[in-house]
Amino acid sequence: MNGAIRNNSTGRVLSFEQKGDFFYKRGNDKLDKNDLIEALCSYRRAMEQEPEDQYSCIAVAEVLSEMERYDDSNRVLLPLLSREDVEPEAIFGLGCNLAALNETDSAKKMLERYLQAEPEGEYIYDAYDLLDAIDDAEYRPGDFGELAPVLKEDMALDAAEEGRKALERENFPAAREALERAIKLDPTLNYARNNLSLLHFCKKDYERALSEADTVLNADPNDTQALCNKAMVYCAMRDGANANAAADALCRTNTERTDELCRISLVLMELGRFADAYKIAERLLKKTPYDEDALHRYAICAYELKRYDKAYNAYDKLCRIDPTDTIAKYYKKLCYNAQKGQLPRGNIRRFAANYQVPFDETVRRINRINELMKLSAAELHSQWQNSNELELLIRWGFTLPDIAIRRALLTAAAAFGDKRSEGLLRDFLLMREQDDELKRNAIAALAAMGAKQPYYLYIMGHLVESRAELRINAANAAYRNALTMCLANMYEHCSEREAKTAVSLWDRYVGAQERLPRISRAQEVALAAAIEYTARTECGGKPSRADICNAYGVSTLRLDNALKKLLPITAQEEK
Known part of the structure; x- marks a missing residue:
């Protein structure tokens, strides 16, 4: 008998199953010894034994933060915010995590919420210090206390970052324009030139990639990104000698x-x-x-x-940090x-360079998922209830690039409608790499199963609290497209606060309509432009109407018409 033994003198079964408090105390002991892995395992056992105990959840999150796994820590803490009796320490922990992730607006909101919840709390001075540090990082005063003027170097850095983001999305024309603009503003900005070299490499323009890398190395012979770019270019050109020469230089850094x-x-x-x-x-x-x-x-x-x-040992460590990590397993x-x-066989390599299982294992898992999906509804429900195999396969499947597979798995997970399913969907919302369209589906599924609000999700890289889930899904495709288009455009050059204001504006506008009127494609684009213009204005910015019109390709007349539609919402806000 697992965790128990029979007492022969009485015939009763004596259980050795420990309660949550035992594992919590063991976790404290391991944490005192700085054994983070053992502390995490013990706290997790405590959380499993008593899932309603907030202190066990907070302890798990604290260790994950110590490990600098801030997103994992947030996945543990954010569900606690839907509780009326949420512990203020959980709010403070979220503020610290978000600050570490450089999500300053969300961090400030959480820290201020903590100070309101516990004005005499244990962490008030830490919260004030962190708020001051965020403010110091955001503002650079001039000689007389005013904000310093934007320097040419700052504009170059902003353009370089814009180019990097576009490069990550494989939007090569936009990336090239932004990176070349950055270099024109500051020819010594190697960060931009290295990414331009990488862009040429991705487009297989090896000569130009080498040229940009050499320009950087002429200024700084030890620039690691330029040496890496050069090694990769020569490797792609099958020039082993030059590739290894660059690699030798890298080894000496x-x-x-x-x-x-x-x-x-x-x-x-x-x-x-x-x-x-x-x-x-x-x-x-x-x-x-x-x-x-x-x-x-x-x-x-x-x-x-x-x-x-x-x-x-390395993979065992990963398995202990996250027992649901089937890649590590x-x-x-x-x-x-x-x-x-x-x-x-044949001593062939069985590893994928990125953190994913190799191709043959991917095929095997997808085939297994297909087998399970062919079961009857009753059999599939039984499989879900009696085994964690399907849940683990779904969690793994969410890491695949194919959106059709992820959509099917999301639908399957939502169909079970229990606490495990809810947890899976909430975790999905916090996966930064997931498509906004799928996150809308997840929010609708959570609302349908009666999961407690609010729901937290990442939209365009920003953490958003959603209480308007039915509006998002009730709105027709044209209105949803307007919001998506607006956020996509704002992603390159706007702050987190401005993006959240845009979401709020859209939500208020859609919610104020008794019945959403049909709009054309041109009106859809104009609405997106108007939302950005209004959001940036509400946040204290001074956007140019001409620039907004050029960015969206709309006429001034259409923009003005769309702004008039938003006027009742903004006027109500001013009152």
Whole structure:
């Protein structure tokens, strides 16, 4: 009998099943010894034993924050905000996490909420200090206390960041325009030039990629991103000698920046230089010992060097941090088999460079999902109730690039309508990489199952509290498209506060209509432009109507007509 033994003298069964308080105290003991992994496991056991106990949840979140896994910590804390008796410490923890993630507007909101909830609380001075630090970071006073003028260098940095974001989305024309604008403003800005080199590499324009990298290296021979770009370009050109010459230079760098160490390790792995990459990965792990990407790269290098025990330990660490991480479980088993001498046939590599299972395992899992989806409704419900296999497969499936698969899995998860399903959907809303369209579907499913509000989600990289879920889904496609178009345009150059104001404006406008009138495509675009213009104005900005019209491709007349439609909403707000 699991966790129990029979007392022969009385015939009764004595249970050894410990209550949550036991594991909570054990977690405290491990935390005092700075054993974060064991502390996390103990606190998680306490949370599982007594899921309604907020202190166990807060303790789990605190350890995850110590590990710098702030998004994971937020997933534990945010559901507590829907409780009327939410502990103020949970609110403070969210404020700290959001500040660490540089989401300053949301951080300030949470910290101010904490101060209102517990004006004499344990963390009031920490909250005030953090608010002051955020304000100091946001504002740069001039000689007489006024805000300093925007410098040319600042404009160049803003353009470079705009270009980087566009490059991440593979919007190459927009990326090139922004990066070249940044370089024109500040020709010494290597950050922009390196990303321009990377853009040319992505477009397979290797000569121009090398030219930009060489320009950077002429100014700074030790620039790691330029050396990485150069190594990758030569590798793509099958010029091993020059690729390895750049890699040799990378191995000699003494950088301790995590982003640079990460970039160097990837380049060395791509060149098959696992011994060198292993040394870099070790340095990286000293700085980010709980990061899944860092642990994964370290483990790949260890495996390739036949240090199977170290590879196994890295994945075991990830499994203990997140028991639902089936990617780590897959590789942990692979390393365990290697320790036993059971290598894959032909000793072929079985690792994906990014944090994902390899292709053959992806196919196997998708086939298994299809098998389960073919079950009758009763059989599928039984599978969900009696096993966590389907939940783990769905969580993994959410990491796939195919939106059709993710949409199907989201629908399947919502159909069960229980607490596990609710938790899965709430977690989905907080996955930054998920499409806004799918998040709207998740909100609708949560509302349909009666899940307690508010719902928290990331829209265009900003944390948003949603209490208007039925409006979002009741609005027809044209109105939803207007909001999406507006946020997509604002993403490049607007603040988090301005984006949230835009969402609020849209919500108030849609909610004020007894019946939404049909609008044409041109009116849809004009509405998006009007929402951005009004949101930026409400936040104290002075947007140019001409610039807004050019950005959206609408006439001034159409913009004015759309602004008139928003006027009752803005006038009501002023009252």
